[in-house]
Amino acid sequence: MKYLTRTLAVLVLLAAITGFVCYRMSCDPTLHAAVLKHDTMEWMRADFNLTDTQFSAIRDLHNSYAGTCEEHCRMIQEATKARNALKAAQGGDSAAMLAAEQKIQELRTHCETAITRHVHQVAALMSPEDGQRYLALVLPKIADFDHQAAPDLHLNHSS
Amino acid sequence: MNSPRNQLSDTLRDWRVTPPADPNFRHQVWQRLNRQIPASWPAYLRGHAVAWMLVTLLTVSAAALTGHATAQAKVRADRETMVVSYLVDLDPRVQAVLKR
Numbered sequence: 001m002k003y004l005t006r007t008l009a010v011l012v013l014l015a016a017i018t019g020f021v022c023y024r025m026s027c028d029p030t031l032h033a034a035v036l037k038h039d040t041m042e043w044m045r046a047d048f049n050l051t052d053t054q055f056s057a058i059r060d061l062h063n064s065y066a067g068t069c070e071e072h073c074r075m076i077q078e079a080t081k082a083r084n085a086l087k088a089a090q091g092g093d094s095a096a097m098l099a100a101e102q103k104i105q106e107l108r109t110h111c112e113t114a115i116t117r118h119v120h121q122v123a124a125l126m127s128p129e130d131g132q133r134y135l136a137l138v139l140p141k142i143a144d145f146d147h148q149a150a151p152d153l154h155l156n157h158s159s
Numbered sequence: 160m161n162s163p164r165n166q167l168s169d170t171l172r173d174w175r176v177t178p179p180a181d182p183n184f185r186h187q188v189w190q191r192l193n194r195q196i197p198a199s200w201p202a203y204l205r206g207h208a209v210a211w212m213l214v215t216l217l218t219v220s221a222a223a224l225t226g227h228a229t230a231q232a233k234v235r236a237d238r239e240t241m242v243v244s245y246l247v248d249l250d251p252r253v254q255a256v257l258k259r
Binding site: 003006007011014015016018019020021022023024025026027028031032034035038040043044047062065069111115118119137138141142 | 219238248
């Protein structure tokens with residue numbers, strides 16, 4: 001009986017060590033470090049094998065796109081405020097309401113086109129395989145964002 | 160008059176067996192018992208080598224697969240987190256909701 005217990009204990013220890021080693025070997029420490037630091041650029045560098053030249057070109061592209069993003073964001077906010085004001089007004093004009101909704105939708109579509117163009121530009125700076133992988137990862141999410149809206153992104157919106 | 164059946168009964172009733180005591184009997188019993196208990200752990204393992212090798216192979220394989228699958232799930236979750244963070248920064252539609 002003591003030999004059986006001893007053998008089982010050794011087996012459990014061996015299984016634990018094997019599981020741990022396989023876990024560590026299959027992990028991606030660079031990706032995890034980027035998650036901990038909330039550093040999306042570092043994630044891109046690691047996950048898409050960017051060289052220093054590619055990395056700085058993509059960073060510049062992101063920086064130049066940031067202005068466009070701000071502008072689109074401001075326009076959507078203004079259109080949404082206008083629509084909400086119309087909604088709040090008693091006996092609001094339904095044609096004006098429809099036009100306001102349409103304007104928001106147009107802006108959102110315009111945004112989606114701009115982001116899609118931007119990610120294609122980013123992908124073009126990567127190696128063909130990594131660019132394809134990047135697009136396959138990002139493009140479906142861009143389409144989903146319009147339908148999901150922010151609450152499904154696990155973000156804190158109270159601030 | 161005694162019948163043959165009664166004679167047999169009488170004979171059996173009077174029959175006594177007195178075998179000679181075997182001085183090695185106790186020792187021989189212990190020897191047989193000890194032969195069934197392995198003397199050492201390696202001896203035990205040698206005795207059950209096939210069974211334990213099979214169990215070890217299955218257990219270690221299952222542990223390796225579990226470790227690998229857990230790591231892959233973590234990598235997928237990390238990547239998902241990063242993609243969402245990245246797009247939140249890029250997407251004015253999300254920014255507009257966040258800045259409300």
